[in-house]
Amino acid sequence: MHPADLFMALWRPLEERRDEVRALARGLEADHARAGRLAMDAAAQLQRGAAVLERWVGDGMDLDRVLAAAQAIDGWFSPMASRFDVQAADDPLPAERLEARRRLTRDGRFNADPADGHLILRPGLLARAMNIRETAPPGADPDAFDPVDLFSALLVVPPGLTMEAERDGDPDRRIAVRYRRIAAVSDQDPADPAWTPVIGVVPLAEAEDDLAIRQFRRDGEDWYDPTPRDFSRRAADAIAGLAEQGATFVLFPEVSVGTGTLDAIRGALRAQAVDGPIRYALVGVKEEAEDGGRPHNRALLLDRCGTVIGSQTKLHCWDLDSNQCRSYDLRDRNGRLLDCAREDIETGDCFTLFELPDLGRLAIAICEDLGRSEPSAWIASGMMVDWLVTPVMDSGLTTERWQAKEGGASSRAGYCRVIVANSMALSHRFNRYCRANGEEDKLIGDCGVALLFQPRASQAGAPRIACLTLPLADPSPGYVCSRWTPARWPALPNPEPADPEQEESSE
């Protein structure tokens, strides 16, 4: 038996007997000597092989041994999760370690049976030099206990997740979860703490009519359907401009790209592929269904040559309420403001984690997906992604709006870098509403098209945020970019209510 497969067998009771495991973990956290003895016993058994460790665990009734064995295996994997070469005198299970590497490279998981999900390394590439889990002590909240936190090197990506229903009254949905390791020739080194990529964002839809929003009635309800114009030239020019600026990762917002524009983006990427800096682009597209069904709202991941190497379909609809319909001036054909409008898309049934050699581990949450409980909660609890990217279609981003709150929360909880990329078309609609209602003070001048969040390094620190804007009246050159240098960015205010005593003492 390979240690990875034994780990999977041990993981199940740890998940199922959560209350007992929580009590056991608390006891060990208070008694380091006892924890040390258990750890030493388990590690000694593992040195003689996974089968010996399995016999030591026995029938699984002794939870102390189950946990100690699983943590011993986690420790055996830890050199693979570190940037540093471990100077061990000898590796007790060299053939098993080679097999582990083979499996991860070949199958994208350490475990043998794909039905169990993917057993992967918990830290992404950015966390190989400093495992952030070590600096974040577990919280005192008993409800916050998660068996995932018993392991620093390994993480089980489950085969599926349960998500809330799309509409009230519908049953919960089950989506598949996939881990995809993209194998490619690479030249970036995201695990190097000195690595500072340049992020570029191209809003593309700059004017109101760049993103037509069609409204229609179906089954007694109002629906909306955004359709981007063709921006082939604009997109290609932006790619060329961002390549000159040294961009590493280029983002196009939600539903900003149609078929013609996508071809132009692919061509522009290919044109810079040999000597240019851009390694990946994430492109928000609207794809019409081939069978005449509802369109898909997707983000396509392109490599340096413009080849599509992955995609994520939006998992939740963004249905607008009356306030949002008013803010975006959504009216029916008779000019009446809509009370609500449903997004006309076919939602996805799969969430994918991408492992990219030139960037790190990437999760994509398209607009509404960022604010919903899953998969955001699972991503945050695992603290295992390097980048969480959210293409949106909304009015200008600010550090006070929902994207900043959700992005900041995701960055705080998940210890990951978050990027929100936005277009500009809806800001014109919002300004029209403001002017019509005498709310001139809310008019958007500089339109937020990108929010970049750097997670805090410790409990005492604060996340850092950069808000990149373009003037709504003259958005040239049509893109923004920033090197990832959070030390120069302002701190994101803590969203929790301030402690009055602390406020007094700081004044």
Place this chain on the structure above:
Amino acid sequence: MSALEPALRSLTDALLEAVGRQDWAVADAELETLAQETVAAMVANRTEDLATLARLVARCHTALSLTEGLGSEAMHRLGQLRALALTIAAARGRTPPRSADALRAPGTPAAAVLSALGSGPQTCPALVEATGLSAEEVGSALPELRATGLVRSWPAGRLTVNALRTG
């Protein structure tokens, strides 16, 4: 920039030209030199040169892979370039830790952590408190100290306990 960059650039350009004119003997000679230089940089841990090699080999691979109508001989060299690029990436992903003496040098976070562990095993948050360092500094020092073998660690529930390795 690596001092070798112009020479390595010339080497990879010559490789591409040789493939372009289907001069396989020259192409293979350039590939062999590239492999030798890669191993030399890996063994000596010349990180800047490895970064340059990574960039230029990836560039060369990209240029060749974008060429229309590659024949089997060219595809063969493309595969060799890919293997070389993967080797370089693997080397860059593994950093040898500094020596024990360097890590013990006074005034460094690693030395402060070692000093704090002299009073007994401690978790990372406790080390932050004991040393006055930031959590990031302690969290960055520990993996290297473990890799060198100066510190051993074990889990205690969700915490990790660290201790000086003796003997």
